[in-house]
Amino acid sequence: MKDERKVDCKKIERMIPRYLENKLSVYEMQAMLDHMRECKNCKEELTIQYMVSEGLNKAEIENDYNLLQSLENKINDSYKQIKSHDFLYFGFVFCIIAIVCLVIGSVVTIIL
């Protein structure tokens, strides 16, 4: 079990740079953020890489509340993106089901 988690962390670490460039798919983003809710190490890694990508060093970061806040904002935006994606997906599935029902309904009507 412990080893599986390590492999997971390695995967997540590799996703971080792409996350910061907004290049992750919604599914990857969800996996990454879910993992970070449980794993402080990876969350810390994200914070550090975010700082680096913003061109700041650690000493500056610890004093810079705004930077941490802007990372939190970025994460919240990602959650919103994931949610609206899920919403669109279920909306799409619902439409397909409705169309199938409509087709079956009219076929049944014709037959009867």
Ligand SMILES: [Zn+2]
């Ligand atoms: Zn981790």
